[in-house]
Amino acid sequence: MHRNDFCWCGSGLKYKRCHLDFDEHIDSIKFDPRMGQIKPPHEIIKTEKDIAGITKSGKINNAALDLIAENIREGIDTLTLNDMAHNFIIENGGIPACLNYAGYPKSICISINDVVCHGIPSKKTILKSGDIVNVDITTILDGYYADASRMFMIGSVSPEAEKLVEVTRQCMELGINAVKPWHFLGDVGAAIEKHAHTNKYSVVTALGGHGVGKKFHEEPFVNHVGEKNTGMLLVPGMVLTVEPMINMGDFDVRTDEKDGWTVYTKDGSLSAQWEKTILITETGTAVLAD
Numbered sequence: 001m002h003r004n005d006f007c008w009c010g011s012g013l014k015y016k017r018c019h020l021d022f023d024e025h026i027d028s029i030k031f032d033p034r035m036g037q038i039k040p041p042h043e044i045i046k047t048e049k050d051i052a053g054i055t056k057s058g059k060i061n062n063a064a065l066d067l068i069a070e071n072i073r074e075g076i077d078t079l080t081l082n083d084m085a086h087n088f089i090i091e092n093g094g095i096p097a098c099l100n101y102a103g104y105p106k107s108i109c110i111s112i113n114d115v116v117c118h119g120i121p122s123k124k125t126i127l128k129s130g131d132i133v134n135v136d137i138t139t140i141l142d143g144y145y146a147d148a149s150r151m152f153m154i155g156s157v158s159p160e161a162e163k164l165v166e167v168t169r170q171c172m173e174l175g176i177n178a179v180k181p182w183h184f185l186g187d188v189g190a191a192i193e194k195h196a197h198t199n200k201y202s203v204v205t206a207l208g209g210h211g212v213g214k215k216f217h218e219e220p221f222v223n224h225v226g227e228k229n230t231g232m233l234l235v236p237g238m239v240l241t242v243e244p245m246i247n248m249g250d251f252d253v254r255t256d257e258k259d260g261w262t263v264y265t266k267d268g269s270l271s272a273q274w275e276k277t278i279l280i281t282e283t284g285t286a287v288l289a290d
């Protein structure tokens with residue numbers, strides 16, 4: 001691309017006034033193939049317009065999670081929570097991204113106890129005291145996706161389960177702290193894995209975080225285990241989720257063959273997950289959805 005061409009990012013600015021310095025910075029880095037170090041593709045670098053769009057979508061998504069936080073309690077069925085979030089997102093001009101995504105039948109995911117993720121809300125699933133529950137919501141607004149999940153503890157939860165929920169939140173925060181411009185993606189998984197293993201927990205590897213923007217799941221795949229200084233270079237303008245799934249027992253999972261979605265721990269042990277959508281800035285990160 002020539003200095004006087006319009007920038008590849010679609011900003012309408014000349015390349016020399018837009019991403020030229022950025023590309024030169026990337027090209028000044030010596031990527032080590034033995035560490036699996038790779039350049040981020042241009043398609044995943046967000047413009048100011050994209051960031052504003054994801055931010056707005058994130059505000060609705062956060063408010064939908066706040067609404068769930070106010071209403072989740074012992075005795076409520078998970079379809080009622082689904083419908084609440086669904087209606088709230090629609091009323092605010094958004095679309096619940098999960099509904100019909102690859103055939104997914106409901107608007108949000110609600111994953112209880114040994115369900116790792118993708119739990120399908122149902123009238124028959126009633127929350128009971130002692131449950132640990134992940135609610136994962138993704139909103140599309142004006143074509144932009146924002147994705148986040150939180151854990152909730154119902155009634156009185158065992159100290160062991162409570163600790164899993166808290167350590168998992170710490171894993172997410174440590175993972176996010178490792179997201180730094182001009183560092184590598186492997187730092188994220190390394191930080192999460194270390195904290196989980198220190199606490200004698202395991203990290204699910206079959207699923208992970210992801211880039212997010214005009215699509216639900218974009219590059220890069222965010223592995224929640226890994227080695228420092230490996231994988232994709234992190235640069236300003238990338239948006240990704242950090243969403244570790246941490247098991248009390250073994251990391252192996254199985255998918256329900258009947259519904260094709262619900263992911264359980266293979267050994268029946270408890271699992272927890274928290275998720276935020278994060279923007280990489282010049283100086284660090286900004287939370288776009290939590």
Ligand code: MF3
Pocket residue numbers: 097098099101102104108109118136137138147241243261275
């Ligand atoms: N929100 C989930 C994620 O964090 C994806 C759910 S896909 C669905 O990536 F189809 F199960 F809803």
Ligand code: CO
Pocket residue numbers: 136137138147148149243275
């Ligand atoms: Co999610």
Ligand code: CO
Pocket residue numbers: 147209210241243275
């Ligand atoms: Co996600």
